[in-house]
Amino acid sequence: MGSMSATRLKDLPPRLQDRYGYRRTPVAAIAVAAALAILIAGFGGWMAYRVANPEVRYRLLAWEAVSPDHTSITFEVNKGASSSVDCVLRVQDKRHQDLGYAIVTVPAGSEYSQTTYEVATRELGFAAEVLNCATPGNLHAPTEQFPPGTSNPPQPWRPA
Known part of the structure; x- marks a missing residue:
């Protein structure tokens, strides 16, 4: 071979x-x-x-179900000082149904803002959250989801 x-x-x-x-x-x-x-x-x-490094940073700091007709939500926002920001707040019950829903405007003027907002509710809240914060026109968050036959109470909560 x-x-x-x-x-x-x-x-x-x-x-x-x-x-x-x-x-x-x-x-x-x-x-x-x-x-x-x-x-x-x-x-x-x-x-x-x-x-x-988003344009807007937000964080829920605290919330308290004060009474059946409102919940207090405290949150912080870091943003550009020259821009205002819209934030969506939501309070839900144990079945994850909305009890109160609010869009809150954080005005321009400071890069850091801590805000407390009183969300009017239909009954005592079980959970509260900040769904999103963004500059006007860029806000994307789930819409309010109230059970049939109910609606969002007038916002913000005002003492009777």
Whole structure:
């Protein structure tokens, strides 16, 4: 038996390379793939930065079901000093049905704001939350979800 050695296609003469389909690495394809990878990585980094550093940050600090007709909600907002912010507050019962729902405007003027708002409710609240805070026109939050035959009490709560 004779010895056989493996031959690489690129070591063959051009006539045989054409016959057996030697492929040269296309420099343009590699450059396009690299540019696309850099573009995707840059976009991913930008999105991660935007998620980690939103224009408006908010946090529920405390809430208290004061009585069956209202709940007190205290929350903080960090935003640009020159912009006002709308926040959606919600109070629910044990069945997760809305008892009170309010959109509160935090005025421009300070980067940090701590607000206490009295949400009027139909009965004693079981849970309270700040659904979202955003600049006007950019507010996206679930709509009020009251049981059939009921509606949101007039906001804000006022003593009788």
